[in-house]
Amino acid sequence: MAKSxxxxxxxQEQVRQFIKENEIQSVEDIxxxxxxxxAETLQGMLEAExxxxxxxxKHEDDKKDTTNRRNGHSxxxxxxxxxxxxxxxxxxxxxxxxxxxxxxxxxNVTGIEEQxxxxxxxxxxxxxxxxxxxxxxxxxVSPTLISNITNKIMPTIKEWQSRPLMRxxxxxxxxxIHYKVKQDGMIVNKAAYMVIGIDMDGHKxxxxxxxxxxxxxxxxxxxxxxLKNRGVEDILIISVDNLKGFSEAIAACxxxxxxxxxxxxxxxxxxxxxxxxxxxxxTTDLKPIYQAPSEEAGLEALNQFEAIWGSKYPLITSSWxxxxxxxxxxxxxxxxxxxxxxxxxIIESYxxxxxxxxxxxxIFPTDDALMKMLYLVTQDVMKKWNGRVxxxxxxxxxxSVFFPERVAGYLP
Numbered sequence: 001m002a003k004s005x006x007x008x009x010x011x012q013e014q015v016r017q018f019i020k021e022n023e024i025q026s027v028e029d030i031x032x033x034x035x036x037x038x039a040e041t042l043q044g045m046l047e048a049e050x051x052x053x054x055x056x057x058k059h060e061d062d063k064k065d066t067t068n069r070r071n072g073h074s075x076x077x078x079x080x081x082x083x084x085x086x087x088x089x090x091x092x093x094x095x096x097x098x099x100x101x102x103x104x105x106x107x108n109v110t111g112i113e114e115q116x117x118x119x120x121x122x123x124x125x126x127x128x129x130x131x132x133x134x135x136x137x138x139x140x141v142s143p144t145l146i147s148n149i150t151n152k153i154m155p156t157i158k159e160w161q162s163r164p165l166m167r168x169x170x171x172x173x174x175x176x177i178h179y180k181v182k183q184d185g186m187i188v189n190k191a192a193y194m195v196i197g198i199d200m201d202g203h204k205x206x207x208x209x210x211x212x213x214x215x216x217x218x219x220x221x222x223x224x225x226x227l228k229n230r231g232v233e234d235i236l237i238i239s240v241d242n243l244k245g246f247s248e249a250i251a252a253c254x255x256x257x258x259x260x261x262x263x264x265x266x267x268x269x270x271x272x273x274x275x276x277x278x279x280x281x282x283t284t285d286l287k288p289i290y291q292a293p294s295e296e297a298g299l300e301a302l303n304q305f306e307a308i309w310g311s312k313y314p315l316i317t318s319s320w321x322x323x324x325x326x327x328x329x330x331x332x333x334x335x336x337x338x339x340x341x342x343x344x345x346i347i348e349s350y351x352x353x354x355x356x357x358x359x360x361x362x363i364f365p366t367d368d369a370l371m372k373m374l375y376l377v378t379q380d381v382m383k384k385w386n387g388r389v390x391x392x393x394x395x396x397x398x399x400s401v402f403f404p405e406r407v408a409g410y411l412p
C-alpha cells in the first residue's frame with residue numbers, strides 16, 4: 001500500500017510568491033517573517049477570544065447583548081520559538097476577560113517542551129504527561145520523547161552544579177535524602193546529598209546536589225572538597241546530623257569551622273528504642289537539656305535525666321555525653337543564632353518540599369532521572385527564597401563578635 005503524502009500548506013507557486021512579497025534572501029529573513037506571522041496569528045486569536053467573551057465582534061454594536069464592552073489593549077512581551085513577540089492583550093471594561101491562548105502572567109509560549117518540563121518538575125508521571133498532552137492538544141508523545149526533552153536540561157544542571165560559589169558562608173547545612181534507583185538491573189538505595197548555604201548577606205542558596213551510594217562520611221568529604229574547589233574558602237558554622245565520621249570530614253576540609261550537630265536528629269536517635277509507654281515522659285525529660293539557657297545548665301539537666309532514666313536507657317545518656325562537644329555548640333551564641341543552627345530545620349523544610357513532588361515516584365530509572373527532578377523542584381523552591389534571613393543585620397554583628405577577623409570585611 002502506497003504511503004499517503006502529507007498535504008502541502010502552500011503550492012510551489014505560492015511559496016515563490018511568498019518569498020517575493022516578503023523579500024526573503026536568507027534564513028534570518030525567513031525567521032523574521034515567521035515571527036511576524038506567529039505574532040499576527042496570536043493577536044488574531046486573542047481578538048477572537050474577546051469576541052467570544054463579549055458575544056459580539058468589534059464594531060457590531062447592533063448585536064450587543066451585554067453592558068460590558070472593549071476597553072483598549074495592554075502591551076505584553078512573550079517569549080516564543082521565534083524570539084520575543086510583542087502582543088496587544090484586549091481588555092474589557094468590567095475586567096472579566098482572561099485569555100486562554102496567552103494566560104495572565106504567562107510570558108512563555110514556546111510550546112510542548114516547556115509543558116513537558118513543567119509537568120516533570122511537578123512530579124507528574126510519564127504516563128500522566130502523555131495523557132495530559134493527548135487530552136489538551138490531541139498529540140501522542142512517547143516515553144522516549146519525554147525523556148529526550150527533559151534530558152535537554154542536563155547541560156544546564158551540570159553548569160549549575162559547577163558554578164563558582166561565594167568565598168565565605170556564615171552557616172552551611174548538610175543533609176541527605178534517600179531514593180530507590182535502578183542500577184545494573186537491580187533496585188538500589190541512593191542518597192541525594194544536599195548542601196544549603198547562608199551567605200554573608202543573609203541569603204539562602206542550594207549550593208549543590210550530589211547523587212551517591214547510601215550516606216557516608218567518605219562521600220561527604222568528596223562534597224566538601226568540591227565546595228572548596230568551587231571557591232568556598234571559609235565556613236563559620238556547619239550544621240549536620242549525627243552521621244559517624246562527619247566531624248572528621250569537615251575538619252579535613254575546613255579545620256576552623258565550628259560544627260553543630262542537629263538536636264532534632266539527636267532526639268530521634270535517643271527515643272528510637274524507648275518503650276512506647278515511656279516515650280512521652282522521656283521526650284519531656286530531654287527538653288530541659290537542649291532548652292537550657294547555658295551549657296552548664298544543659299549538663300546539669302543531662303545529669304538529672306541520667307538519674308531518672310540512666311539505668312533503664314543507658315544508651316541515651318552515653319550518646320548525649322559522647323556527642324556533647326558538638327551538640328552544645330549553640331549554647332555559646334545569642335538566641336538569634338541559636339535558632340538558626342541548633343537543628344537542620346532549614347534543609348529539612350527543603351526536603352519536605354522535595355518529597356511532596358517525588359512521593360509519586362517509587363523508583364527512578366537512572367541517577368540522571370532523579371537528578372533532573374530534584375534540580376527542577378529545587379529551582380521552584382528557590383524562587384520563594386527572595387529575602388534575607390530575618391534580623392540578619394543583628395546576626396551579622398553577633399557573628400562578628402565570635403569571628404572578628406573572618407567577618408570584618410562583610411560588615412556595613
